[in-house]
Amino acid sequence: MAALAYTLGKREINYYFNVRSAKALALGAVLLLTACHAASRRYRGDDSCEYLLSSGRFLGEKVWQPHSCMMHKYKNSEAKNCLVDKHIVFLGDSRIRQLFYSFIKIINPQVKEEGNKHGNIPFEDKSASIKVDFLWYPEVNGSMRQRIKSWTEGSVAKPHIIVAGAATWSIKIHNGSNEALTQYKINITAIAPLLEKLAKSSDVYWVLQDPVFEDMLSESRKMITNEKIDAYNEAAVRILNSSSRNSKAKVKVFSVSKLIAQETIMKSSDGLHLPESSRDTNAMILMNVYCNKIMKPIDGSCCQPQPPLTLIQKLAFCFFTLSIIGYLIISLIHRNNYRKNKSCTDLEMGEEKKPAINTPNVSTLEMLLHSFCKLGLIMTYFYLCDRANLFMKENKFYTHSSFFIPIVYILVLGVFYTENTKETKVLNREQTDEWKGWMQLVILIYHISGASTFLPVYMHIRVLVAAYLFQTGYGHFSYFWIKGDFGVYRVCQVLFRLNFLVVVLCIVMDRPYQFYYFVPLVTVWFMIIYATLATWPQIVQKKANGNCLWHFGLLLKLICLLACIYFLSYSQGAFEKVFSFWPLSKCFELNGNVYEWWFRWKLDRYVVFHGMLFAFIYLALQKRQMISEGKGDALFSNRVSNVLLFISIVSFMTYSIWASSCKNKTECNELHPSVSVVQILAFILIRNIPGYVRSVYSSFFAWFGKISLELFICQYHIWLAADTKGILVLIPGYPMFNVIVSTFIFVCVAHEISQITNDLAQIMVPKDNSTLLKRLLCIAGFFLGLLLFSAMQDQSRH
Helix, strand or coil, X not given: CHHXXXXXXXXXXXXXXXXXXXXXXXXXXXXXXXXXXXXXHHHHCCCHHHXXXXXXXXXXXXXXXXXXXCCCCCCHHHHHHHHCCCEEEEEECHHHHHHHHHHHHHHCCCCCCCXXXXXXXXXXXXXXXXXXXXXXXXXXXXXXXXXXXXXXXXXXXXXXXXXXXXXXHHHHHCCCCHXXXXXXXXXXXXXXXXXXXXXCCCEEEEECCCCCCHHHCCHHHCCCCHHHHHHHHHHHHHHCCCCCCCCCCXXXXXXXXXXXXXXXXXHCCCCCCCCHHHHHHHHHHHXXXXXXXXXXXXXXXXXXCXXXXXXXHHHHHHHHHHHHHHHHHHHHHHHHHHHHCCCXXXXXXXXXXCCCCCCHHHHHHHHXXXXXXXXXXXXXXXXXXXXXXXXXXXXXXXXXXXXXHHHHHHHHHHHHCEEEXXXXXXXXXXXXXXXXXXXXXXXXXXXXXXXXXXXXXXXXXXXXXXXXXXXXXHHHHHHHHHHCCCCHHHHHHHHHHHHHHHXXXXXXXXXXXXXXXXXXXXXXXXXXXXXXXXXCCCCCHHHHHHCCXXXXXXXXXXXHHHHHHHHHHCCXXXXXXHCCCCCHHHHHCECCECHHHHHXXXXXXXXXXXXXXXXXXXXXXXHCCCCCCCCCCCCXXXXXXXXXXXXXXXXXXXXXXXXXXXXXXXXXXXXXHHHXXXXXXXXXXXXXXXXXXHCEEXXXXXXXXXXXXXXXXXXXXXXXXXXXXXXXXXXXCCHHHHHHHHHHHHHHHHHHHHHHXXXXXXXHCCCCHHHHHHHHXXXXXXXXXXXXXXXXXXXHHC
């Protein structure tokens, strides 16, 4: 009864909710969310600087998350590049002095908080010609006004950035009297026009007063209450910019410090001054406000304008627009023809006439335009998510629960959808799809949770990436060894399916090919496998069965391949020379060099070879009937199976213990290429030695495995954000609900792209050799044009 209820339950789910209805629901959600965000931007404004300066929340205890955008953590080298030849002035009391020190420590972390606390403090970085001054003005009075007025006159050079604020001294000196507040209003009213005048040529920030922790205040500061501070802040906000409400030149009110202080002031040493971590956060916010529009960091979306469309992006937009128009025209023509040729009853014969069948050329064209039409709409969603400033973005923040709890969820779902396999061979198609599926889901959770900061998880994810490449070696070797098909059609089909989506994204999202590192990796390894097996002498299973010496010939080929891999992995210069020739350099360069490509290739350099070797040994054992692959049968004899199973479990656990005890990412990465195969082989044996385990698979994981490549690539822009550095926020304020909705849309899009790629592969890569040759010439022309346009873009940028 339980089994029957289980089966009926799955059927009910599949009947009422299928892929087509899911995609329709996802489309409706995208349209609704786009309309809502567009309306919100229109009425609330789209200036993310305002959000950065005024709102946000803590992720954990120390990570500050601005509302709707991402904050970049500036290194001292980046800060120097941004502030070169700049003069910055901090004007105010002891709280502003703390902010001054936190700011200059971003430029030079070695700075110590020394000097006269109640006096001016200069700082200069001669290497970058940066000058930062703290000017001691604890009260908003005539002295402060005179200093600001001197900058508005032509005789004194204006600072590029001015950060000012004061109030607590006025409260303290005048014992919190109302007269002091009245005088503060008068003084700030006199200063406001001068600050607004400065704001036309400089960046001017007025820092509102942070709340205090009244229980910790000394007796001499007891009159500084949060009620008084709120009154002073309210006066400052009301008076500043009162004469320039509609002007772009405004004094920027730095109110976010209040929110930060509300969460952290209880950790203060005296109840008045913020703890160091909070001051550092305020300084980093200031750095983001000024520098993001200059440096344009990928993970600093706050205060960054939308990037202008490149020439290639404009051409892509025109192409997709014409495809949509063309598809609509052809659809209308076909619909009219269908109505004209609609079947009607022949009055004389009493028979029904059938409508004319469309010619294959027309149907192929319609299918082509239909695919590009859908792809164009999907690419619009990609652009809106990760290039246009429409949807919000947030920084990642890792907690153990954010990674491990989703892992448990998907494990339960995977077990729920367990079915019998159609065949029981080792690494059969259903099993490899299942393997790809659960690995891809784990990798997705790893990326969205920011788990790369936790080294044990990072090392295990590296094994999963290696396992994908292991399957690349295993799968392609097995195909060429068994089929002996080294034709151009097979090569073109594989290359098209691997690279189509990435090429489109490179065009639409204005990213280099190497940015999507995994696709170049599997593409190059496929070509290496092909070259190894296709070069003379071509050794395949059929030939080797006739003469066992051919097996040694193949092993010799594999040894030569291993020697080449070893040489290139320890000769960075030779590797870079190979991939520095044009046009290879255009494909494999990232940030002007191929180091990133060398690092990615080197990290898993042996695992494809291990996959090829495993396939060779397994197929040789299978051919000699040395393994039993019947349903329910153990792979070997009971004794051998038990011994191998025990060794596999111990090896699997040993690797996990080693990975969990890793202390240094660099050292572990050095060992990873040689030892990752241990856990991969252990998993394969554990999964395949027991017959009952080999006879079942998870259809849930296998479904995701069939679209694993699309999932891996699409996550860059429509699930994560800022090129994987952050998280896409479709529904702000509800993190869990946002992840559910964005994941649902993301999976539907990936599935649709998989279908589009399969449809276009049949059209773009025909089996007929002469037609295929013409298509290859057209594709070569397309890429040549793309390279020329790209060179023109690079020249215009420089």
